[in-house]
Amino acid sequence: MAARKPQGDETGYSNLVGGSTAGSRAAETVQTLAETVAGRIREKVISGTLTPGSHLSEMALCEELQVSRNTLREVFRILTQEGLLRYEANRGVFVATPSMSTIIDIYRVRRFIECPALAQAHPRHPGTQNMRAAVDDARRCREVKDWLGVGSADIAFHSAIVELADSPRLSSFYAHISLELRLVFGLLQDPEFLHGPFIDQNVDILLELEAGRATAAAEKLEAYLLRAERFILGAYARVAPSA
């Protein structure tokens, strides 16, 4: 019952996805083994090695990752909380399978969060630099045809928009949403077709903001999100008919 006063980071939900445009990361808390392994699995899911719906056997993964069952179960807890995996009692964990309603909800949340965040933003907010870095990164990746990288940069761009709201909790929530979105991306093939058209629209939005027209930027963003949603839903329907 001793009442000590520990100090830690703010939200508790730390180190999620971080693209090549990842920001600074204070090493205040030591990476525990479970977190490290969680990162490994996260990458497997994002890169498509682990496909949605597939079953993750405890014993098999213990063997492969060289960790004990208890530690692995901790990893599962982390990733389940993030929305990447799904528990079923006495059946184990599965890679989450985004459904049509998942996509719809993700984009509903995105419009709900991103647009106001952008509309109320100050043009010289530090977050704009991250936006700028993300679009540069996206174009660089496009030249090398690194479409996974383009996807990461796109997500980094929109994460930067959320940062404009200056709320750690909102940002960490958005990181979760982003992860689920990557799951969706992984489900769809033809990533060039998927990301290509949207890079320039991001640039457009950034230019509006840098010019001080936050409201106009927000309107363009909303149009962008509505288009993207239809686009993704269409691609999804082509891949997974009647799901």
Place this chain on the structure above:
Amino acid sequence: MAARKPQGDETGYSNLVGGSTAGSRAAETVQTLAETVAGRIREKVISGTLTPGSHLSEMALCEELQVSRNTLREVFRILTQEGLLRYEANRGVFVATPSMSTIIDIYRVRRFIECPALAQAHPRHPGTQNMRAAVDDARRCREVKDWLGVGSADIAFHSAIVELADSPRLSSFYAHISLELRLVFGLLQDPEFLHGPFIDQNVDILLELEAGRATAAAEKLEAYLLRAERFILGAYARVAPSA
């Protein structure tokens, strides 16, 4: 690697806090022991039996709750992910201690989420029934001087507002925020003084919405949240000077 198709609930973050106004809960997933014990500890934190900053000894809790150490650690993982507990390497888990910046961020998020959700709401959305039930519940609890219940009802009311946005992900995010808010409430004494003045304001907001004036309701809500934030910050400063 077998690719089965499981069906579960949508967001993965299920059964968090549920006040006396708790809605229906389909028993689709069997409560596992760890989850049950997590619920017990959650209530201890909410009710103030476990005060923020206090250390949770593994052995002591194993004894008290009659579970093994491994299971208890699984419980800790659940609650840590929820933001209720905080890990420190080789020192154990502590009840999270909300700071001033925590409170500020919580209320920033609340204004950011609740107000638009209310503004865009349809007066006859099912969520309004939950709002109505919550205010009734709050008044009932006030009569019996059950201030903990009043707090629960208040949180249920505002959760219902978020439900108006029809987004499972937004609602589950708000459930997390609510949990943190309860931690703050537990930190402050004199719950009558804390909750009393706000019940009637909730009623006021509901009446505006039911009358079809969503925009007016949203404005009142924003004023409410700004007042509440100042109120809570003041009480906090009195309890924990210079934290």
Place this chain on the structure above:
DNA sequence: CTGTCTATAGTGTTGAACAATTTTTACATA
């Protein structure tokens, strides 16, 4: 072909064990 039953595999939970780290205690020194 269908439904029931048993066998098998996998998860849920426990207890014990040992390594690594922190906290406490004891002791020697200034």
Place this chain on the structure above:
DNA sequence: TATGTAAAAATTGTTCAACACTATAGACAG
């Protein structure tokens, strides 16, 4: 007395082996 250091104790981090319980798969009778 105060203080710094080292050993001892307590606590956490991690693993392993075992058993109970649940669900899936396969065998078998109708």
